[in-house]
Amino acid sequence: MADTRTTCPYCGVGCGVLASADGTVRGDPEHPANRGRLCSKGTALGETLDQPGRLLHPEVDGKRASWDTALDAVAEGFRKALADHGPQGTALYVSGQLLTEDYYAANKLAKGFLGTGNIDSNSRLCMASAVAGHRRAFGEDLVPGLYEDLELADLVVLVGSNLAWCHPILFQRLQAARAARPAMRLVVIDPRRTASCEGADLHLPIAPGRDVALFNTLLRHLHAQGFRSDAPGLDATLAAADGETGLDPALLATFLDWFAATPRAVTLFSQGANQSSAGTDKANAIINCHLLAGRIGQPGAGPFSITGQPNAMGGREVGALATTLAGHLDWDRPGEATALRDYWDAPNLAAGPGLKAVDLFRAAGEGRIGALWVMATNPAISLPDAGRVREALRRTPCLVASDCTRESDTLDLARIRLPALGWGEKDGTVTNSERVISRQRAFRPAPGEARPDWWAIAQVAARLGWSGPFAWTGPAAIFREHAALTGLARPAPRAFDLSGLSDLTDAEYAALPPVRWPVPRRGTEGGRLTPTARFTPTPYRPPANPTGAAYPLALLTGRLRDQWHTMTRTGPVPRLMAHSPEPTAAIHPADAPDLADGSLARIESPWGEATLRLRHEPGMARGTVFVPMHWTARFAPAARINASVNPAVDPVSGQPELKHTPIRLAPAPMEWHGFLLARRSLGTGLADWTALIPAGPDLWHHEMAGTEPPAEAFARLRALVEEPAAAWVLLEDPATSLHRAALLREGRLLACLFLAPDPAALPPRGWLLSLFPEPAIGSAARRALLAGAPADGSAPSPxxxxxxxxxxxxxxxxxxxxxxxxxxxxxxxxxxxxxxxxxxxxxxxxxxxxxxxxx
Missing domain, CATH: 1.10.10.1100 (BFD-like [2Fe-2S]-binding domain)
Structure with a gap:
């Protein structure tokens, strides 16, 4: 059977994938984004297809239900919320994991027929500041450039982007271009010395929150060098261009001179800039510099927002943010809301924007949301001040969650659970960061009773009395409606236009190759855009809730190379866990002189706390701590960092301050530290602190620490894994609190348990894990078992x-x-x-x- 051409479900690069029904995947050499390459997560996609924990049937109040029963319950919940609270008492919270057709259906239901603007996306946490910046500068949410501009540029500036880990295929395209043109320069602006800094020509270790000051300084420098522009707003913008960078003057001068002297310059910015209470101003400060230098929409030049999710752009196109309408239409442009109302035949169209994500969950916590439908995302983990979000979800009378997995903290709280299709099963389109629309195609049958998200939305709409406007026969029909809608309200000056695709037949839609918008006519395709732009004043503002004596450090959260969001897809894959198996907090050694490298430390903020493994990293900026945002109750409940994160938001975009939370560090005193390797998962409740790590087929690594007496913990944990006809090999030294044990049956290793008072006294886990696949281990390995390493010192390395x-x-x-x-x-x-x-x-x-x- 021939491979199916589809698109990766991870980051915004939008890589093409060739997939077979057996789960074999490889990069699509014909896709313009990746040209055949895949990152570690994309390469492992086949290993995510048949994971346990799949949600296969609808559930209501914790019990399996039929689709009719579940959909009736959803409709009744929304009907009651409308009666009790009006349209503003209903809400949807959706995701960049949805396909454009699902997104379109959700937005049409919310804004068009429920009559509420309360539909927001987890893209609010990712790219909302870039959206707001684009709209202020260009009058529309658009990215002017193309990926190839990263290869054509003579200077590439990464701002708040660890491209090497978060968008590795683009980073490799960039590195290949640098190898071919050694004079090409790379500048990284980041408080951390990340993997993207290796080989960079310049690293500016800016303090969190000072990006606006840096680009205001660059704007003043460009103006002093004689750069001029006729675009409106320059004088006011220059007058507001204040702020001190705090950077080494020599490093700063080098950057300013390089940018001024390099016509082909691309500034690529991502979450590190967007996730800020000044994120919109950061986007506009960057755009201001490119506008003054005349470097927008030119080959190898322009500001470039890179999205975090595969279809963040698609969600923005269909208006699935609380602040936008479908098709890039605007409430504040005369006639556009009316045009949409007439097109949808939706007399109850929302009168204006709804609640953005943080405000939405605050409203739910205050009892103002009667029905909330969460689709393909996990806000109980991902939002800031996540403990309060969990309480808000518990308080919502009708909480509906659509997902393909049961392994979600949000799904645990939902009253109604709907089984959605996952990657490889659903069919539709996604749009990547360079405006290329690609098909995601199904190559596997739907498991159990899983159904498309758009179908569930249409079924609920029908139950609420709106069957006609949602009577689609498939995703192709939804796409045609979406494409036709983008032609509304012309001749408004709007670049986004898919009118040329509005008459695709089902067969043409099925065969649609990657195509970049705008597509105003059949056979055309968009390229670089040169939008009419204006300058936007961006006076420097420090981060909300600054550090102080009580909370002297600044917490930054971010991503790991091999993990995705809240790990529901990547976490169960052992090789994706191998590189960074534990939740850690990275800090400059001088900022934690009394906390040893490898010890457990408690991060405390005004909103919450988390306990993580401390790692000393000299590449960290002084005064900062970096923690990955991925861990959930399924893997490390005490390490859920977003419970501690600052919930302040940007006043324009509503994007949270995820890159600056005032915190303090404290030791997390434990009587013992240890690990348990076993052939089955024993969960995360083994000790006061546990990290659950998939380590291989039917092999689980439990990292632990506890406050009970070590001997009691040792006996308790051994009892959990005992098996018939198996024998323990033991080494106990109560005087030093060292306890080691291995469980074997006929020479086959079943479990290993090691406890010590200090984590540094524990052996590496790699060699022990390598013994589990053996049907029986040899005598030399048995003799070395309790030492935790072979006598010759040949243990595996990371x-x-x-x-x-x-x-x-x-x-x-x-x-x-x-x-x-x-x-x-x-x-x-x-x-x-x-x-x-x-x-x-x-x-x-x-x-x-x-x-x-x-x-």
């Missing part, structure tokens, strides 16, 4: 290259044999030849590992 499973020790050995470049290491080991996101780490090993002198 995996660096996830794509090809290459460990650090293998890479270092190849370097020692003379592989003294990235290319030679790749030839010798294959490391770095997949997605390339491990290449910065390989470069760091090259810098540290002695290379033999030529003979």
């Amino acid at each position: 995996t660096i290259c996830i794509c090809h499973g290459v460990a650090a020790s293998v890479i270092c050995a190849s370097i020692a044999r003379g592989a003294n470049t990235l290319a030679l290491v790749g030839e010798a080991t294959r490391a770095g030849t997949g997605c390339g996101s491990c290449r910065p780490e390989i470069a760091a090993l090259l810098a540290k590992t002695p290379v033999p002198e030529p003979a």
Whole structure:
């Protein structure tokens, strides 16, 4: 059977995938975004298809129900909310994981027929500030440039973007261009020294929140160098361009001179800029500089917002944010809301914007939302001040959750659970960060009773009396309606236009190749855009809730290379857990002199707390702490960092201040630390602190720490994994609180349990894990078992290259044999030849590992 051409469900790069029904995946060499390459997450997509925990049937009040019963319950919940609270008492919270057709249906139901603007997307946490910045500067939410501009530029500036980890395929395109043109420069602006800094020409370690001051400084510098523009608003913008950067003057001067002297310059900005109480101003400060320099919509030049999710752009196109209407129409443009009302035949069209995400869940907590439908996202984990969000979800009388998995903290709280189709099963379109629309196609049958999200929406709409406007026969019909809608309210000056695709037949839709908007006529395709623009004043404002004596450190949250959002898809895949298996907090060693590297530390903020493994990283800016945002109750309940995160928002975009939370660190005193390796999961309730880590087929790693006496914990935990006809090998030293045990049956290793008073006293886990696949371990391994490592010291080292499973020790050995470049290491080991996101780490090993002198 031929492969199915589809699109990756992860980041906003929008990579093409060739997938087969058996789950085999590879990059699509014909897709313009990735040209055949996939990142570590994309490469492992096949391993995410048949995971346990799939939601297969509707449920109401914790019991399996028929679709009719569940849909009737949803409709009744919304009907009651409308009666009790009016349209503003209903809400939908949706996701960049939805396809455009699902997004369109959800927005049409909310704004057109429920009559509420209360539909918002988790893109509010990701790209809302860029949207608001685009609208202020261009009058429309659009990205002017193309991915190839990163390759054509002579200067690429990354602002709040760890491109190497978060968008690795684009980073490898950029690195390939730099290798071909060594004069090309890369500047990284980030408080952390991230993987993207390896090999960069300049790193500006700016303090969190000072991006506006930096680009205001650049604007003044450009003006002083003689750059001028006729665009409106320049004088007022220059007058407001204040703020001190706090950067080393020599580094700052280098950046200013390079930007001024380089006509082909791209500034790529992402969550590090957007997730701020001044995120919109950061976007506009960047755009202001490009506008003054005349570098918008030119080959190799422009401001470039890179989205976090595969269909964040598609959601923006259909108006699935509380502040926008479908098709880039606006409430405040005369006639546009009327045109949409007439097109949908929706006399109850929402009269204006609704509640943005943080405000929406605050309203739910105050009892003002009677019915809330959450689709394909996990706000109980992902939103700031997440403890309050969980309480809001509990308080919502009718909480509906559509998802493909049961393994979601939000689904746990839902009264009605609807089984949605997942990647590989659903059919529709997504739009990536360079405006390319690609098809996601089904290549597997729907499991159980799972159904498309658009279908469930249409069924509820019919039960509420609106069957006609939702009587679609499939996603192609929804796409045609969406495309035709983009032609409304012309000749308004709007770039977004899919009119040329509004008459696609079902067969043409099924075969649709990647196409970039605007597409005003059949056979046309969009390129770079040169929008009419205006300057926007961006006076510097410090972060909301600044650090102080009580909370002296600034918390930054972000992403890991191999994980995705709240880990419902990537967390159960052992090789994606191998690189960063535990929830950690990174800090400069000088900021935590009394807290040892590897110890457990408690992060405390005015909103909550979390306990994580502390890692000393000299590349961290002083005064900051970095924590990945991924961990949930399924994997590490005490490490859910967003419960501590600052809920302040940008006044324009409503995007939260996820990159600056005032915190303090405290030790998390434990009587013992340990780990349990077992052939089944024992969950996350084993100890005061537990991290559950999938380590292989039917193999689970439980990292733990507790406050009970070590001997009691040792006995209790052993009892949990005992099996018939199995025997323990024990080593106990109560005087030093060292406790070690291995459970074997006929030479087969069933479990290992190690406890110690200090985490540094525990052995590496790698060698022990490598023994579990053996049907019976040899006598030498049995003798070394309680030492935790073989006598010859040949234990496995950490995996660096996830794509090809290459460990650090293998890479270092190849370097020692003379592989003294990235290319030679790749030839010798294959490391770095997949997605390339491990290449910065390989470069760091090259810098540290002695290379033999030529003979």
